[in-house]
Structures are given as C-alpha cells and as structure tokens.
C-alpha cells in the first residue's frame with residue numbers, strides 16, 4: 001500500500017479518504033507518503049466504508065480513495081469506482097482480507113487501478129510476511145517493481161542479469177520491499193489451496209449464520225448480498241447489548257473460559273491516541289464505527305476448524321447469549 005501510494009506520486013498536501021474501521025496500517029501508509037488520512041464512516045449494517053460518506057469528504061486536496069474490504073466482504077467498490085472516476089481520483093484497495101472475494105463475478109484485484117493483498121500469517125493465504133499488488137497499468141507496475149527493489153530500473157536490472165553485465169541504473173530512492181523466493185514458493189503452493197480453504201471458510205460461516213439466526217434477538221450476523229462472493233476472512237458477530245445483561249468484554253471472557261479465542265476487529269482508528277493527537281479526532285466523530293466496535297466479536301474461523309470445533313463455538317455462544325438474555 002505504501003509503494004502504491006508512492007507510485008501514484010502522492011505526498012504532502014494530498015488527502016486520501018479511508019475508513020476508520022480498519023487496522024492502523026491502512027492509515028499509516030497514507031501518513032508515510034506525507035499525505036493526510038481522511039476518515040469516512042462505515043455503513044451501520046455492513047460495516048463497510050459508506051460511499052456517501054466518502055463523497056462528503058472529498059475536497060480539492062483529495063487525490064485517492066483507499067477502501068477496505070472489511071472481513072473479506074467486498075465493500076461497495078463499484079460505487080466508489082464511479083465516484084473516483086467522476087472526480088478523477090485514484091482508488092487503491094486494501095484487500096488484506098479479500099483474497100478470493102468477488103463482486104458480481106469480478107474478482108477483487110481486477111477492479112481498481114491498484115489492489116493490495118496481505119499474506120501475513122493470519123490472512124486467508126500466507127507467506128509469513130509480505131503481500132501483493134495487482135494492477136493492469138503497465139507504467140504503475142514498472143514503478144512498483146522499481147520502488148520495491150532499491151529504485152533500480154527494471155530494464156537495467158534485466159540487462160545486468162541476462163547479459164551478465166555489471167551495469168544498472170538507480171532511478172530513485174527505492175526500498176527493499178520484495179518478497180523472498182522462499183516466501184514466493186510458499187505463496188504459490190498456498191494459491192493452489194486457496195479455493196479449497198475458502199470453501200471451508202464459507203461452510204463454517206454458513207453453519208454459524210444458520211445457528212445464530214435462531215438467536216437473532218440477541219446477536220446480529222453479517223449477511224452478504226447475493227451479488228458478492230465473500231472471502232470470509234473474519235466472522236464478525238455483533239451483540240444486541242440492549243437485550244443482554246452482560247457487555248462485550250464479559251462475553252469475550254466467558255468464551256475464553258470455554259477455551260474459545262476471539263478478537264475485536266477493529267478499535268476505530270480515531271479512538272487511538274496517535275490519530276487523536278495528530279488530527280484532533282475524538283469520540284463521537286464516527287458514530288457508526290464506534291457503535292460497531294462496542295458490540296463486535298470476531299469468532300474463530302479457519303480452514304482446519306473441525307465440525308466439532310464449529311459446533312462447540314455455536315453451542316458456547318448460544319449458551320452464553322441465552323443465559324444472559326434480559
């Protein structure tokens with residue numbers, strides 16, 4: 001994402017619109033090129049960046065939109081693409097959760113100018129660390145490859161390797177941001193397993209959703225629209241706190257007591273000390289993100305999860321919720 005923003009020549013004075021309901025690195029990369037992250041709140045139901053909010057935040061300084069496919073559910077990327085093209089803005093997608101996801105049969109990675117995937121250990125496919133950028137723009141591709149390897153121009157690099165020549169040209173200050181060959185080998189084998197692993201994630205999600213629909217007065221599930229194919233990176237469950245006698249923290253503790261690990265995705269960025277002190281954000285700025293944050297839990301979901309594991313999580317969540325129903 002950092003290299004993508006650099007390849008677009010973004011820098012000081014520029015603004016990039018993104019969601020506060022994401023991991024901090026989504027906003028950090030904007031800061032690392034010297035631009036300013038501008039947050040647009042999420043839709044209260046989908047928890048995805050709200051295109052209306054994006055539009056409302058566009059100024060003369062806006063250069064790009066950096067949407068996130070939260071949880072591996074595609075955001076409203078086609079609407080965002082329309083907004084971007086009418087305002088002549090670039091779109092860089094944070095697809096860290098969205099390997100294998102699609103919108104109306106269009107795979108994530110084939111829609112925007114630049115799409116960034118993460119292969120960190122917790123993601124749907126992994127190379128330990130690292131990631132991938134997809135683009136169909138030859139000039140941007142060239143620039144990205146130069147930036148990721150010391151700013152050495154690819155043509156000169158090729159000459160150096162093929163002809164055995166010692167000559168190469170440094171075109172700009174680049175980075176050492178390449179995937180190692182070891183990681184690439186792992187990534188290729190992961191890629192072949194991706195459809196199978198995604199199918200298993202989908203099964204688990206469907207089991208969860210079928211079960212939790214039965215206690216819909218106590219918990220809320222995410223329902224994908226028929227036109228999208230989610231990657232099911234996360235399974236976020238929102239508690240109806242007003243219907244429960246316990247809060248989210250207690251719910252997590254109760255699950256922990258049953259040996260079920262959960263997490264919270266995400267603590268909205270505008271509530272973090274850095275974004276408060278750097279940009280003057282405070283509680284109340286993005287109410288939909290805050291409302292989601294207060295009642296959300298990410299349940300375990302991974303391809304090796306057994307049928308019994310899934311059943312145990314379903315029974316535990318159902319027990320805790322019904323036992324603490326008002």
Ligand SMILES: *Cc1c(COP(=O)(O)O)cnc(C)c1O
Pocket residue numbers: 022023025026068094096097117118119120129130131
């Ligand atoms: C994991 C994650 C990232 C960062 O990916 P890395 O490969 O770990 O740098 C960015 N955005 C989101 C939404 C993520 O979940």
